[in-house]
Amino acid sequence: VTQTPRVSGSGAHWTVTDPARLATAIRLRAVRMVAPQGFGYLGQALSSAEQVAALFAVMRPGSDRLVCSPGHYVIGIFAAAAELGLMDEDAARTYGQNGSPVEAIGTERSPVADYVCGSLGQGLSAAAGFALSDRLKNKDRRTFAIVSDGELEEGQVWEAAMFAAHHRLAQLTVLLDANNSQVDGPVDTITTIEPIAAKWEAFGWDAVDVDGHDVGVVIKALTDAAHGDKPSVLINRTSTTHGLQCLPPDADGHFIKLPPDLAARAEAELLARLEGRDA
Amino acid sequence: MPEPAALTPLRLPPYPTVLKPYGESLVDLARQRDDIVCLSGDLTRQCEADLFAGAFPERFIGAGMAEANMMGIAGALARDGHIPFVHTFGVFATRRPLDQIINAIAFPRLKVRIMGFMPGVSSPGGPSHQAIDDVALMRALPGMTVLDVADAVEVRQVAAAIVDVDGPVYVRLKRGEIPVMFGDGHKLRLDRADVLTRGGDVALFASGMMLAPAVEAARLLKTAGVSVSLVNVPVIKPLDTATVTDVARAARVVVTAENHSIVGGLGTAVAEVLAEAGLGRPLRRTGLRDTFAEGARTGPYLFGKYGLSTQSVVDAAWTALGRRERPPVAEVALADPGEYSPV
Numbered sequence A: 001v002t003q004t005p006r007v008s009g010s011g012a013h014w015t016v017t018d019p020a021r022l023a024t025a026i027r028l029r030a031v032r033m034v035a036p037q038g039f040g041y042l043g044q045a046l047s048s049a050e051q052v053a054a055l056f057a058v059m060r061p062g063s064d065r066l067v068c069s070p071g072h073y074v075i076g077i078f079a080a081a082a083e084l085g086l087m088d089e090d091a092a093r094t095y096g097q098n099g100s101p102v103e104a105i106g107t108e109r110s111p112v113a114d115y116v117c118g119s120l121g122q123g124l125s126a127a128a129g130f131a132l133s134d135r136l137k138n139k140d141r142r143t144f145a146i147v148s149d150g151e152l153e154e155g156q157v158w159e160a161a162m163f164a165a166h167h168r169l170a171q172l173t174v175l176l177d178a179n180n181s182q183v184d185g186p187v188d189t190i191t192t193i194e195p196i197a198a199k200w201e202a203f204g205w206d207a208v209d210v211d212g213h214d215v216g217v218v219i220k221a222l223t224d225a226a227h228g229d230k231p232s233v234l235i236n237r238t239s240t241t242h243g244l245q246c247l248p249p250d251a252d253g254h255f256i257k258l259p260p261d262l263a264a265r266a267e268a269e270l271l272a273r274l275e276g277r278d279a
Numbered sequence B: 001m002p003e004p005a006a007l008t009p010l011r012l013p014p015y016p017t018v019l020k021p022y023g024e025s026l027v028d029l030a031r032q033r034d035d036i037v038c039l040s041g042d043l044t045r046q047c048e049a050d051l052f053a054g055a056f057p058e059r060f061i062g063a064g065m066a067e068a069n070m071m072g073i074a075g076a077l078a079r080d081g082h083i084p085f086v087h088t089f090g091v092f093a094t095r096r097p098l099d100q101i102i103n104a105i106a107f108p109r110l111k112v113r114i115m116g117f118m119p120g121v122s123s124p125g126g127p128s129h130q131a132i133d134d135v136a137l138m139r140a141l142p143g144m145t146v147l148d149v150a151d152a153v154e155v156r157q158v159a160a161a162i163v164d165v166d167g168p169v170y171v172r173l174k175r176g177e178i179p180v181m182f183g184d185g186h187k188l189r190l191d192r193a194d195v196l197t198r199g200g201d202v203a204l205f206a207s208g209m210m211l212a213p214a215v216e217a218a219r220l221l222k223t224a225g226v227s228v229s230l231v232n233v234p235v236i237k238p239l240d241t242a243t244v245t246d247v248a249r250a251a252r253v254v255v256t257a258e259n260h261s262i263v264g265g266l267g268t269a270v271a272e273v274l275a276e277a278g279l280g281r282p283l284r285r286t287g288l289r290d291t292f293a294e295g296a297r298t299g300p301y302l303f304g305k306y307g308l309s310t311q312s313v314v315d316a317a318w319t320a321l322g323r324r325e326r327p328p329v330a331e332v333a334l335a336d337p338g339e340y341s342p343v
Helices: A019-034 A042-058 A071-083 A089-093 A123-136 A149-153 A155-166 A196-202 A215-227 A260-274 B021-032 B050-055 B067-079 B090-094 B098-106 B134-139 B152-162 B208-223 B241-249 B266-277 B299-305 B310-320
Strands: A065-068 A143-148 A172-178 A206-211 A232-237 B015-019 B036-040 B060-062 B083-089 B113-117 B145-148 B169-173 B177-179 B194-197 B202-206 B228-232 B235-237 B253-261 B283-288
Touching: A019 A042, A019 A071, A019 A089, A019 A215, A019 A260, A042 A071, A042 A143, A042 A172, A042 A215, A042 A232, A065 A071, A065 A123, A071 A089, A123 A143, A123 A155, A123 A172, A143 A149, A149 A155, A149 A172, A149 A196, A172 A215, A196 A206, A196 A232, A206 A215, A215 A232, B021 B036, B021 B050, B021 B152, B036 B050, B036 B067, B050 B060, B067 B083, B067 B098, B083 B090, B090 B113, B090 B134, B090 B169, B134 B145, B134 B169, B134 B235, B134 B253, B134 B266, B145 B152, B145 B253, B152 B169, B152 B177, B194 B208, B202 B208, B202 B241, B202 B266, B202 B310, B208 B228, B208 B253, B208 B310, B228 B241, B235 B266, B241 B266, B253 B266, B253 B310, B266 B283, B283 B310
Parallel strands: A065 A143, A143 A172, A172 A232, A206 A232, B036 B060, B036 B083, B083 B113, B113 B169, B145 B169, B202 B228, B202 B253, B253 B283
Antiparallel strands: B015 B177, B145 B235, B194 B228
16 A cells, blocks of 8 residues: 555556446445445445546546545545556455555545545645645646535535635636435435535636536536636536445435345446446 | 442443433433423434434434534524533544634533544544544533543433533543443432442543443452452543542552543543642553554454553553563453443
């Protein structure tokens, strides 16, 4: 794990040839990472799989930075990194195990991403700080931040949003995973966060609302976001059960239970899709 | 010195466990007290507040993931005569909204009850989810009462015990299966620590989840000819300084055990009492040794790795006594599902 480069670090190399396939591979690897424990943050990987795949398709290895604000989402990044050869397979297999540095809720010490926050609502400040640093140092690189919709309930996100817009941090792009899921239930039953795009626009951001499971759309939006003179946010509409039909409809998106029989069915379903037996 | 109140009712591990003793007791209390309101920061079921939400939906406030705002709301509710019980994990209850707790709750000495679940390394969720400093943070606030209760018998009594405290209260509560250690007659008292056994060699003070390994350590030490005064300290502030002083004076060495950093919690509080009383007893503090822990699969793994095991407590007493031979070896009692044993 100590050898695993961070995406912006020298020594980071990868190529994405088929982003849609990468998204399916992320789901498969996430299932395999969660299965030994029988439960875990699989829903986060399922809702963000296309966003993570799109990120790796767009990010320039060894240059652009990645911040993962909700540490529970780091599973999807690990899955992508293992699939792309950026992270050792054996290390990925230790995900969440006792004594493993590949912790289930990401931390400061987690490999691959440049910065992972475990305590929710703090990542956008860090991403704004990185983007500000690049401005101060005249560096041509982008900073991408994964943020979840539940995090919008935390005040710090909006402090960071105002700061980033005020400083015109145009190289900062947020992928907001709008999966409408938090611990107590659907986000919209806890706090009304809509209209999300209008809020960010009011704070001085460019905002687009997209289907977060259409990887081509996400890639295009990420690419377009490089050209404005404001920071950008992609509001990716997603589901915590997307791409895995065998999950029960009442699966708890924050912490999905995956007993052995369900894990086996999930693995078979995703393998079939990867091998083209299920278009 | 008062006589030991609860010498015999303690059981041996593995302990039976119960679910949601706090949540049930809060509902019972709220049936009698319509001034109680319940707030939760997106961890309602995890903090057993789902029972309250079901019983009294009109007095339940789902505050979402917005702890700073939740504390500000709770302060205002308390100003208007409500008694808010605020629920989230201990980390999120104390770190992020610290300034709000200080200004909106502690300084005006309002009757807000902050219930911090999943203390110390009982969470395998890594440093962002492990409250290893919550007691230190809350203990530093003027007028804050701080509790770390040990078992289901105490947990069931805690809401009623604190509801009328004249000022803010912070309580640490274990999440999930709660061991039953005391007998039914055990009373949680805010003004007194419980002397559970008497011995002249070691004064052992334990709080919260460390009571279970402390009981085991005391038993093991006794078999090795070392006598222990074991004291359960559910209230860390205001500390029962009379009992701490009396028990420590009667012993050769002092050991503390807490599921928390050794900086700022029970061990520090006991050290302050010993120093101010002029008692020159060697002191060993067991707890996290000024380190963050880590994410893992299980909490018990972390209790072992970070010095919160029965063996750690035994070793602390052993070295404090200056014993050179090998200390007695602790064996972990196997617990079936639904049972609890200390590591």
